[in-house]
Amino acid sequence: MDRKVLILSASVGSGHNSAAAALETVLRNSNDVTQVRRVDVLQTTPDLYRTLYDDAYFKLVEAAPWLVSWQYDLNEPPFKLGGTASIWDRLNTTAISRSIREFHPDLILCTHFLPARLISLLQTRGVLHTRMAVITTDYDFQGLWLPNTFSRFFVAREETRQHLITLGVPADRVATSGIPVRHELGRPVDRPAVLDRFGLSGEVPAVLVSAGAAGGAYATTIVQQLLHRPEPFQAVVVCGHNAELRQQVDALVAGHTDRFTVLGYTTEMPDLMRVCDLFVGKPGGLSASECMAAGLPMALIDPIPGQEERNSDYLLERGAAIRCNYDTTIGWKVGELLGDPERLTRMSAAAAATGRPHAAGTVVSQMLTDTDDSLWISHGAQRSLLLASEDGLAELDASRRVTALHDPESGRSLALITRSQLDSLQRATRTDHPQEMTVDRSRMRGLRSLRVDPFLLLTLHQMLGDRSQMTFSLS
Template identity: 50%
Template sequence: MRRTSVRGTDSEGGERLLILSAGVGSGHNSAAAALQQACAARTDIAEVQVLDVLKVSSVLYRALLGKGYFALVEDLPWLVEWGYDISDPPFRRRGPIDPWTRANVVPVIDAIKRFRPTAIACTHFLPAQLLASLLLRGVTDARTAVVTTDYDFQGLWLPGAFHSLFVAREEGRVELMALGLPPDRVAATGIPVAKELNVAPVRDVNEPPMLLISAGATGGDYAVSVVRQTMHMRSQFRATIVCGRNDALRMRIEQLVAPAGDRYRVLGFIEEMPQLLRRADLFVGKPGGLSSSECMAAGLPMVLVNPIPGQEVRNGDYLLEQGAAVRCNTATTIGWKIDEVLREPGRLQRMKAAARRTGRPDAAADVLTGLLDGPSRPLVVTRAAQKTILAATEQRVVATDLTGPSSLVRLIDSAAGSTVALLQTEELGDLQKRYASANGGLVLRRGRAPVTLHWEARRLLRAILRGDEALPVRVEGLSAPFRVLPR
């Protein structure tokens, strides 16, 4: 765990922010680091901690989730794609966290209790699902944010309880609203990326275009093939190749490009990636969520190669749709593909403009604002409502198309105006018997929850009442025609 004190004029008694990530690849931790960096600009944060939940889990658990995933990507990509698609519908996997995972998250729960956060941001779905369980059990009442790290929303990221959900683009927000999620709990902020603190030097316009090739991310043999094909290009260019911590790959590529003199520069792991992104003209690599969002924030178009099935393919589809990328489906034509971009008059400039339009460089700051200035009570999606959302997904309908006892209703905090619960119409009857008020709404009360009250309703009350004895709420149906509300 890393600890950073954030001092400001209002730091006394300020927010205590815990950022939970999971080191499955580098993207989730990069998003966590971007949020940590953005904390320095706020005077209301007294302290921030960042924790990679896999680092405090067992070696076996960490290996299976981390190394096991990339082994499947390398050897069984079709299985990765199948797993992504099968887990895509929200709430397909319902119920408590499995015993093995629960045993491995005990150190995370201990860390939460020690730090006593007032706010928690999750940049991976594993801690997001854990936090939902802790909110419903009353273990924590910290404001909790789910911060997605790919352009397409994936169902595993939707937990049963949270305060704020931040998605990468407006289409993801529309998708969740169509399934019944309230617009006051979902925001399209973009993916958090680190800010470049030092301005990159201005390049001479007479210099040839600069390619930035992410070789470490594309894998050994494939990366070598990509670099080899650029050596056949007709256009003038210079290239920087970043191999990360893969020393063997770096040496292979150094030997490969040695005859080209100083046209190629080969690097290992570096901290100056933001500066390289801003000096380059074209990025060549995989469309990971963080790589893509960092490129877009820098106004850097992409040549997409060898995407991981599932989220990276979908990221690439979005970038292609925006006009900020081209895709090469085989390494043998990549030199030709880059030549086509560089030799067509005005094409590279148009792609750069599209990347700038797509980029969200202030996403980290926007996430912090949405979390810390957002609702203080969580939104609880009951198990029955989760079933309705899953059924709507499978039937390809929006929530307002559903009728009868399984249709959805919202409970709205009468004072704050925020949605505190999403439940089935059928569940409303039990609450109305006990908590009906004269004005047609409900007054939820801690002292009026007898043992006979259904356990799901007891969990709901515990989570949304927090320290209060009573909470007036109004009931709002979803019968109005679906429409996209203003952000």
């Protein structure tokens, strides 16, 4: 089958684009796809919007991390800010919205919540008919990622999937795939050749110090402390795009080039990850998932409040990482680990067990195989999911509990509504069959006159699509 696929990301950090690129690689090797486009949505927006969305966020991380943590926790429940793009986002994404409609893709894969919420808006308005998958890029769920309509929601770990199912999201719409990483990480590596290329002997532990793509200044602190460690090791320090940082690190290790190799930005991180014994850096979703895919233990530095702290929790729980809580003891903590090779071996095994090097292939395979329509979440169900997340299911009134409408033939969930919405619909349609109901487009106006919830009618209208009627079963 010939299909057009659109991959949408947003360059808030480098991870979302990296995940998108991993998906693109798999898609371009698929015989079922005729066209693949990958677009960084932020790069199509006005300069002011892009600056506020990206640069301002990282400045806030530096100046007021407590505020970032508060904002993350505030938006953790789903639908706190609704299920589609905000007015501010809509005003600044008109160009990409028009481009998406003109391309008219059969399938859209989103690796950031901004394009996911934008696509859900276009689908809700009826100006775009497509299937959308949302692919999360951190180990924990954050509410902004869940839109009011989607075909499949991919998460990094099973606990996250169970959390969403418990809240009420249909199980058939949530899949545990892992975070998409570069395909090289799932392949064997020519270890002797890589070691030789980077001046590593292979006789002592190799430490990979990463400053991230942007080049975080914390790398100098790490190197300064490692210089004084007595344990035998060699280190590769990757400074990213920060030329000034590379000069500083070069100056620090002058006279110690037998132990330290300094690089700028490199595309050879998959090779380095597969031959090194310990990664020292921040626990971004992509960095962490790539390390896990390579079986590379991590020493975690200065996680961003919110998603990176949650990533840290998971990696520590899995036994694949240590966390350096004090800037003053990074070198000591790394040295202690290097001096305990048995522990390092156990951590490497834990990392390999956690990793999902074929996550991108899992996502693409499922979405090219799956031909089901979108799931629609009614306004009332959105509110119920929010309340269940904030107050707990036990506090949710029975009338506000969510229930799914299913295709009776395939069993696939079609819509998520509340119990009270279902009861009102059954009364209005005088449905006698307790497990099945038919919705007819010609009767929709009559249902309005019977004061059926207009948001429910909107959901039913969206679920019908181009069909004149549909029969669905009740869960």
